[in-house]
């Protein structure tokens with residue numbers, strides 16, 4: 177009798193049930209069928225080939241382009257007692273030979289191979305001598321010539337099908353758009369494959385956009401309030417932005433490292449390894465960082481600059497919260513971002529056709545930022561999915577945004593741009609509108625134009641928001657070459673003439689004042705954390721927070737969920753320290769020992785013996801044997817100190 181999938185899931189991985197389409201996918205592959213799996217990051221793709229590889233005789237061959245991460249994937253599997261290995265250019269000749277030998281003798285359940293290695297005649301010949309359970313093609317979107325991750329070797333992977341037509345193939349990707357999907361099917365000859373398309377929603381990620389003001393200060397407030405002890409990624413557009421932000425955070429007492437293409441390969445490798453292994457750590461990076469980062473407990477992704485497209489934004493934010501626990505996607509955005517990106521596109525060498533597409537993408541990004549509707553609905557709609565109701569877990573849902581009739585304000589602003597000769601940036605224009613006593617204004621004689629002082633009904637902050645929205649809507653433009661001067665566009669005219677009404681969003685409270693994400697988040701179940709990150713301030717969610725659902729999309733917003741309960745928090749920190757020590761001793765990332773979900777359940781259920789411990793999510797047979805005694809001892813020692821019984 178071959179082992180049953182559910183049995184493997186429980187015994188090897190320590191999970192209770194399959195998620196979503198996993199069971200159907202796995203059955204199909206075990207039965208020998210080809211499949212194409214489209215699932216968002218964190219959806220649980222790896223199990224879809226790992227379990228069939230264990231259930232079918234022979235070795236599962238996994239093609240993966242991410243050499244730097246193979247080691248970690250293999251380490252994680254070995255921790256589960258799975259016989260796994262990898263073959264890539266990072267190995268010595270002897271090491272590679274040993275792995276090849278093991279393949280032929282059937283020593284592995286799973287073998288990870290870089291595509292260029294797989295395609296060598298030498299390796300193909302080895303496969304001929306070996307028993308193969310399946311071929312898994314990870315990051316299958318790498319066959320797409322139009323994508324950013326194109327790998328020429330991927331195109332040749334259809335030879336697997338030609339050479340071993342009876343071996344099932346499973347292609348996996350988190351990129352779902354129609355074009356890419358079609359390319360995958362064609363190039364990998366997957367016409368016969370069954371397709372499994374999951375929802376791309378990531379309900380545990382909370383989306384939020386703030387009006388950029390002093391971005392680093394804003395970031396700092398956000399981190400202090402919500403992520404004082406967490407790992408996360410901060411994305412910046414430029415290398416300089418990365419360096420300065422990392423330094424700034426470091427100066428403010430956070431552990432932060434830079435990552436960008438200007439650093440040597442050695443430093444990048446070191447920083448990436450630190451991000452996976454040290455806990456907590458903030459990676460400040462350009463978008464060069466992140467593909468294939470499997471770290472499950474990235475608690476936030478912050479953008480200090482506007483991404484170029486929603487595709488990129490969704491991919492980058494998707495790196496948060498793979499473990500399903502609450503995570504944040506936070507974006508600071510302002511007029512200058514928009515101007516810089518528009519200008520970047522216009523001044524690029526690309527063809528007109530290409531520029532049009534890029535502008536179109538940027539406009540979708542701006543639409544997301546400026547929306548008064550549920551952000552998740554906007555995002556999913558862009559990717560062709562309909563979310564029937566507002567999500568309840570984004571900023572516009574949590575604090576509905578008012579819109580207002582901005583027709584008059586828009587006319588005043590546009591008129592002011594015109595009267596001052598379309599040569600000035602937003603700060604100057606706002607000073608004119610407010611009638612500020614400013615020597616520069618006097619020297620240009622702009623204290624005598626008709627729009628001087630006609631905007632006193634709004635604050636500088638509000639005018640900033642108006643100007644930003646006018647540019648986002650194309651009713652004005654920014655000339656970056658002209659030092660950010662605002663100009664009128666063809667579309668300004670009907671507004672100026674009063675023929676077109678303008679509705680604007682009222683940006684939620686400006687900086688300084690407590691915002692919607694202060695003390696009372698999502699129905700006030702923040703367990704006492706709130707703005708005072710990590711410290712208990714007596715305003716306690718109490719046991720409620722502790723008992724909150726595990727894969728909590730809402731409710732208590734912290735991975736531990738124990739901030740209101742010092743006794744539980746002490747155990748949580750104790751278990752974290754134990755995990756860290758065990759990981760360090762083996763030079764492994766801590767999450768490879770146990771994930772946050774497991775630690776959280778340990779605090780909730782306080783197992784007293786192996787039987788109880790084996791019921792906890794993520795505790796499979798091998799980990800029980802390896803680490804069970806240590807964790808049981810920690811729980812017991814904690815109970816002895818705190819006089820709270822286990823069980």
Ligand code: ADP
Nearest residue numbers: 191193194195217218219220221222223472498
């Ligand atoms: P993907 O490759 O799709 O981004 P992963 O395979 O890394 O996602 O899975 C994301 C997380 O969810 C991992 O920590 C994994 O162990 C966990 N996971 C996957 N399937 C299940 C399941 N059925 N039950 C519990 N946890 C699961």
Ligand code: ZN
Nearest residue numbers: 550567570573
């Ligand atoms: Zn929403």
